[in-house]
Amino acid sequence: MKMKAGKTLKILTTVFLAIAAVLILFYPRGRAHQTRQRTISFWSCTGQKEEVPFIVMAFNAAQDSIRVLSNAIPWQEQEKKVLTAILSDNPPDAVSQFIPIVKWASRMALMPLDKFIERDQFDTTAIFPALWQEMRWQGHLFGIPVSSASYAFYYNKKLFRQAGLDPERPPQTWDEVIEYNQKLTRYDKAGNIIQMGFFPFYRSSLVASQNSPATATIIAWEFGASFLSADGKTVTLINPAMVKATQWIVDFLKPYPINKIEAFAAGFGYGDQQAFAAEKVAMMILPNIFPDYLRIHAPHVEYGIALTPTMPGHPIASSTGSWWIAIPRGSKDPEAAWEFIKYAASKQTQLDAYIAMDQNLFPANRTATNDPLFLQDGKMQIFVTQLEHAHSSTIVPMAHDVFWREFYTAQEQIVYGNQSIEQALGTAQTIIQYELNKALSYDEYVRTRMNFFDEK
Amino acid sequence: MKNKITRLQRNPLQKKQAWLGYLFVAPWIIGFLVFGLYPIVMSFYYSLCQYDVLRVPQFIGLGNYKELLGHDPYFWKSIWNTLFFTVVRVPLVILGSLLLAVLVNNAVKGIRFFRTIFFIPSIVTGVVLSALWLWLLNPQYGLFNSILAVFGIPGPLWLQSPHWSKFSMVLMSLWSIGGGRMLVFLAALQGIPTSLYEVVDIDGGGWWAKFRHVTVPMISPVIFLWTVLEVIFSFQVFTEAYVMTKGGPLNSTLFYNLYLYYKAFDDFSMGYASALAWLLLVIILVVTLLQFIVGKKVVYYEGK
Numbered sequence: 092m093k094m095k096a097g098k099t100l101k102i103l104t105t106v107f108l109a110i111a112a113v114l115i116l117f118y119p120r121g122r123a124h125q126t127r128q129r130t131i132s133f134w135s136c137t138g139q140k141e142e143v144p145f146i147v148m149a150f151n152a153a154q155d156s157i158r159v160l161s162n163a164i165p166w167q168e169q170e171k172k173v174l175t176a177i178l179s180d181n182p183p184d185a186v187s188q189f190i191p192i193v194k195w196a197s198r199m200a201l202m203p204l205d206k207f208i209e210r211d212q213f214d215t216t217a218i219f220p221a222l223w224q225e226m227r228w229q230g231h232l233f234g235i236p237v238s239s240a241s242y243a244f245y246y247n248k249k250l251f252r253q254a255g256l257d258p259e260r261p262p263q264t265w266d267e268v269i270e271y272n273q274k275l276t277r278y279d280k281a282g283n284i285i286q287m288g289f290f291p292f293y294r295s296s297l298v299a300s301q302n303s304p305a306t307a308t309i310i311a312w313e314f315g316a317s318f319l320s321a322d323g324k325t326v327t328l329i330n331p332a333m334v335k336a337t338q339w340i341v342d343f344l345k346p347y348p349i350n351k352i353e354a355f356a357a358g359f360g361y362g363d364q365q366a367f368a369a370e371k372v373a374m375m376i377l378p379n380i381f382p383d384y385l386r387i388h389a390p391h392v393e394y395g396i397a398l399t400p401t402m403p404g405h406p407i408a409s410s411t412g413s414w415w416i417a418i419p420r421g422s423k424d425p426e427a428a429w430e431f432i433k434y435a436a437s438k439q440t441q442l443d444a445y446i447a448m449d450q451n452l453f454p455a456n457r458t459a460t461n462d463p464l465f466l467q468d469g470k471m472q473i474f475v476t477q478l479e480h481a482h483s484s485t486i487v488p489m490a491h492d493v494f495w496r497e498f499y500t501a502q503e504q505i506v507y508g509n510q511s512i513e514q515a516l517g518t519a520q521t522i523i524q525y526e527l528n529k530a531l532s533y534d535e536y537v538r539t540r541m542n543f544f545d546e547k
Numbered sequence: 548m549k550n551k552i553t554r555l556q557r558n559p560l561q562k563k564q565a566w567l568g569y570l571f572v573a574p575w576i577i578g579f580l581v582f583g584l585y586p587i588v589m590s591f592y593y594s595l596c597q598y599d600v601l602r603v604p605q606f607i608g609l610g611n612y613k614e615l616l617g618h619d620p621y622f623w624k625s626i627w628n629t630l631f632f633t634v635v636r637v638p639l640v641i642l643g644s645l646l647l648a649v650l651v652n653n654a655v656k657g658i659r660f661f662r663t664i665f666f667i668p669s670i671v672t673g674v675v676l677s678a679l680w681l682w683l684l685n686p687q688y689g690l691f692n693s694i695l696a697v698f699g700i701p702g703p704l705w706l707q708s709p710h711w712s713k714f715s716m717v718l719m720s721l722w723s724i725g726g727g728r729m730l731v732f733l734a735a736l737q738g739i740p741t742s743l744y745e746v747v748d749i750d751g752g753g754w755w756a757k758f759r760h761v762t763v764p765m766i767s768p769v770i771f772l773w774t775v776l777e778v779i780f781s782f783q784v785f786t787e788a789y790v791m792t793k794g795g796p797l798n799s800t801l802f803y804n805l806y807l808y809y810k811a812f813d814d815f816s817m818g819y820a821s822a823l824a825w826l827l828l829v830i831i832l833v834v835t836l837l838q839f840i841v842g843k844k845v846v847y848y849e850g851k
Contacts, residue, residue, distance in 0.1 A: 097564070104570065178601060198599055295793045353796070354687050357687065357704070492809070492813035500798060503795065509797070540603045
């Protein structure tokens with residue numbers, strides 16, 4: 092009896108192993124079947140609406156030789172998935188993201204595009220300079236910006252009228268912002284702040300929900316600040332422009348006790364709880380998606396859009412970031428991916444995408460934004476001007492997250508009155524510099540061990 | 548006992564069957580080796596390196612550990628925050644669940660209903676709970692401060708003040724005292740023979756004597772086990788701070804695991820983050836060993 096059971100098991104095992112071997116050997120692979128059409132995979136992030144991005148549908152409809160298979164991944168997961176795919180040598184052929192591209196380029200996750208750009212004489216001047224600057228690392232270009240965010244100064248006309256201000260005349264200088272703010276700030280009976288004119292203190296816990304860039308960097312850029320030396324090796328967070336800009340924030344917040352400010356800001360949330368949508372803050376620097384955002388979440392808000400205020404005698408400044416498409420290292424068909432990228436970056440595609448996407452995607456291509464069709468809507472000229480004067484929010488690419496964590500920590504220390512401006516910015520600068528040095532020295536080491544740029 | 552087989556006495560058939568046995572457990576063994584042991588070993592190696600997942604690791608010896616213990620201000624800040632959270636939270640959680648268990652151990656009419664009611668909150672998961680508590684603790688519109696205002700007490704800035712933020716997170720974690728812990732305590736309570744309580748009655752002791760001299764010693768192994776577990780859980784606090792405060796204000800809720808997360812997944816300093824993880828293991832190990840040493844003197848095991 093026992094003998095027989097053993098034999099049966101032996102046979103079963105053999106059969107099992109045989110089936111497994113057959114499956115492994117003959118499992119249908121993605122590209123095994125040959126067709127005339129080339130297929131490439133493209134990983135994007137799921138945005139608010141689209142599952143298959145507009146550019147993919149348009150590209151597939153426009154030609155027959157290349158078919159793009161799109162895979163939209165939730166943005167929180169995308170970075171991990173793409174990096175894992177590259178590491179396991181099975182990356183998508185093209186990928187789109189909005190995080191600082193240098194974060195990936197410096198880790199050798201992306202293919203330099205210089206060859207393609209030169210060969211096809213891709214018009215680099217058509218892209219807004221701040222966006223183009225982001226694509227560069229170690230003298231190479233790693234991606235093409237396809238869309239961006241342009242920030243402008245939004246103000247609430249109803250609240251302006253209530254405060255006795257002219258709803259057609261937004262503040263033009265930062266001094267006027269302080270003045271307007273005093274008129275627009277309201278309290279309840281208990282003395283709590285229930286409405287403010289402007290709020291310059293959106294820190295790390297509020298950034299994601301409020302969509303507003305750091306006021307201090309915008310003012311500092313107006314003063315001509317630079318936070319990193321030209322060679323990318325020395326952090327200069329503490330510079331006269333930044334000190335003056337931070338002083339403005341301190342002066343702005345001086346009349347309000349910190350606990351009142353904190354209690355007020357604790358009410359800012361997502362969707363219709365966003366500070367501008369909830370009419371808690373009357374003036375805010377917000378991106379170009381906000382007309383659509385307000386239409387969805389707070390259609391009753393009556394707003395105007397203007398250029399950001401300036402410091403007397405200084406030009407305007409703004410912040411931006413780009414949505415780029417790049418080709419991961421190890422892509423199986425970079426040529427086809429490049430064709431797709433070129434199509435996505437072209438003027439007509441950008442104009443079409445802008446309209447198809449409820450005007451959410453601000454073109455990265457200047458020839459598109461200068462088109463009369465685009466400028467039909469009067470407010471667009473404001474966003475274009477702002478973008479021309481914009482600086483990338485990727486300030487220290489090799490230590491991006493550390494930069495912003497330290498920046499907000501320093502702001503907190505200053506606003507809380509724990510440290511002087513010089514002290515807080517100095518501490519932050521030391522930490523960022525330390526992390527940057529570490530990243531640079533690791534980078535040097537890696538170059539001696541991995542030859543990437545000269546590959547192929 | 549007569550069939551006892553030692554390794555040397557196995558006949559070929561038994562060897563074959565042993566081989567089959569290994570085959571059947573192979574999925575687990577392979578899974579463990581590939582997804583368990585390998586990452587553990589590699590994370591130790593990476594903790595001695597500069598490493599960012601995509602590029603070759605650079606061996607730097609104890610560099611990461613030296614930097615952590617030597618001059619990383621956030622390391623000590625996060626240790627302090629986590630320790631504070633643990634020391635305040637664990638006694639409250641254990642005491643709270645125990646009291647709740649004693650309460651629902653009474654033979655009151657409809658006790659099953661109460662047990663269910665107390666258990667329900669613990670079903671809510673971390674992120675949802677955090678989003679909910681963000682509003683409960685809102686200083687201007689929140690439930691807590693609204694209730695305090697009725698009594699004329701100005702409520703604090705629960706999450707927005709560096710002095711209150713850690714305490715608020717402790718408060719929030721008490722939400723689930725009626726969960727699995729309470730059930731285990733309840734089961735332990737029901738295992739206590741009623742004869743022991745009768746003895747106290749005969750001796751003329753009241754409820755306190757029963758609780759102090761019967762209940763607590765009899766369930767002390769369960770209390771001990773949960774204390775050990777809760778300390779470990781508390782050291783790993785993450786979600787609340789990640790969702791509600793991002794470590795602020797003024798880094799007052801920058802807990803150890805949150806800092807580790809920033810290092811690993813924002814900065815991609817995987818080597819440094821691995822070093823942080825290994826230090827956490829050492830810290831938890833030491834604390835747990837200490838607990839066992841103390842536990843030996845305090846815990847009463849019936850079987851001994």
